[in-house]
Amino acid sequence: MPALDLNRRGYSIDAMRLLARGVLPRFAFDFADGGAEDEWTLRRNEAAFDDFAIVPKPLNGAGERDLSISLFGRRISMPLLVGPTGLAGLFWPRGEECVARAAAAAGTGFCLSHGSVCTLEDVAGVGASPRWMQVFIYRDKEFTRELTQRAQQANYDALVLTIDNQHLGKRERDIRNGFGIPPRFGPVALAEMSLKTGWFWRMRTELPRITFGNYVRPGETSDMKTLAGRMASLLDPAMSWTDVDALRALWRGPLILKGILHPDEAREAVERGVDGIIVSNHGGRQLDGAPGSLDMLPAVAQAVDGRIPVFLDGGVRRGADIVKAIALGATACLIGRPQLWGLAVAGERGMAHVLDIYRREMDRVMGLAGLRSVDEIGPDLLNPPAGPSARSFPPRTFIK
Template structure:
């Protein structure tokens, strides 16, 4: 595959623009969109602009060390790939392509529950660290089945997402009539004339795209059957009892994703959770929720160093990562940017996205006067 796109891709915003050009509108909007008026999506990105750097250039680091230790494993940079459903819709074998790019960059990858490849197929790549996202379902035995499969496949951490028990109202998808696998109206087909590279690459994949992890032995594997069953699986009655139950099932790091309240952060520590991901699901669930970055300081204070706090949401620059680290985050997750990378260049596109973050973090730290991640502190920032 030609990589001429690299000559136009100097930032995550460039990768988004190229992805928009490459993908059919319903597919692009599936990644790019959020709930209702998309207020929280905008807040996630805008919140970073409320903080300005206070550099100390005379500290003069000639070189910078971007590595962090997380749950006993060393990551080469403080950015990892978060769980995004149906990554295989954006490039052939999307999940495994993204995982290989993450491993090559020396960072972690979290597989979505709604991946096109299975838990076991991702593990067969041998990439590490690898994390697995799960939900709590009405049928607790089904949740336990996911946990047992992740354990059997030697995943390094389990990520319980807690803010998706009722599905958000994603109006872009409704307006586009988005379905899985995608179907296209006549206007869509006309617009597809400019999307032929994606269509040609995916023509054999589209009929096979499904929620692979939900296929149980002896059950129908077609998407229509799976979609109908999945709609009733999620349990809005998710509670701390379920967290305690999962803690008893899983011996490795257990991480809660979707925490925005310091009250819940303190409760998570008491429950024996190993880490928290401050996240509002990229604005795709509760529109009007606080931005992830605005929620971060109070959660860091509530946790008081007892467990790592990670941040997910609106991270579009290496400088955003540095700001989150200054406010106490241990690492940042990216979702949409890696989907843009897949759409533009597959595995090479994701590798390029991670390299953009690496170069921007390194440059920002050098200009701030920070030689190591541990040097970053609240004093490097002022809120405008």
């Protein structure tokens, strides 16, 4: 898509989502876009932001705005990072490397998914920083140690332990489409791919080679079916705080827990030496009926009490959402699905465009609200929260 068309047609994150839906086969779009079961939690992640309004103070004189923040001793350009999403390489060739380069160019950080197509070493070779690595607790504790040591050797800046994916959620769009991990391209999927000529043409040589790069071991088969089976069998549903302690002892850099919703777990994380937490419900892809991430953010932030950074993941679709999250106690936000929509539309350029949308929107909101820096964003910026029955603003709409 020409740059002019991307600026004109990809004018918002929701517009990028619709563009992605137009270029992707149905199974690929729904894999990225869908959630678990009735998708209530997925919808709530976005709708929760509508419970708050920003009350501006335009006479503060915010002619110039500084969006940057300090994070683990590094300065990043804005309080937004790219979160981990699996199989980015299904949306654009070597998608994870595209994301890393775009994040670096935007002056912010990214987290690589354990289920990436590119290996963690290949992505580290891009040179983008700060870069974080996602890991899980596995039955084979030696494999957890192996991935952690590989991340250390590849100079990843932080380790992100995801704790809410030990049992796979029931993702009914994928069931309806006959899509699984690994992808099985039956007659319907093949017909869909043939109609999405742009995607199919650029992916034609990649599809046979798509695999989970971090799970390939020397001398073993790298086919996706074998690796997917290994991944499912490796995850340990009996994961506990003992495993967190063991990982804390092994990893020398910042350790971040992703998937915290309960204030008690946030408090425990601080006491056990965790360096950051991500308030997240896995984008509504796991426990349907869990609260929206923003619903739990104030209580979690209160439990942490400023001792470590608190990040928000889930439903961030506007620059105003980032501002609201910070006002409610977040240090920064992470995005998941929007990176896949950007990749699907225009690869690295599409990812860069997504980040630029957030940056420009946040800058505009801060200017209109009279905010000169992120440090000036506080709870007094928002009106009292309105419950769902008393919401003053129309709810967002969702298109499946």
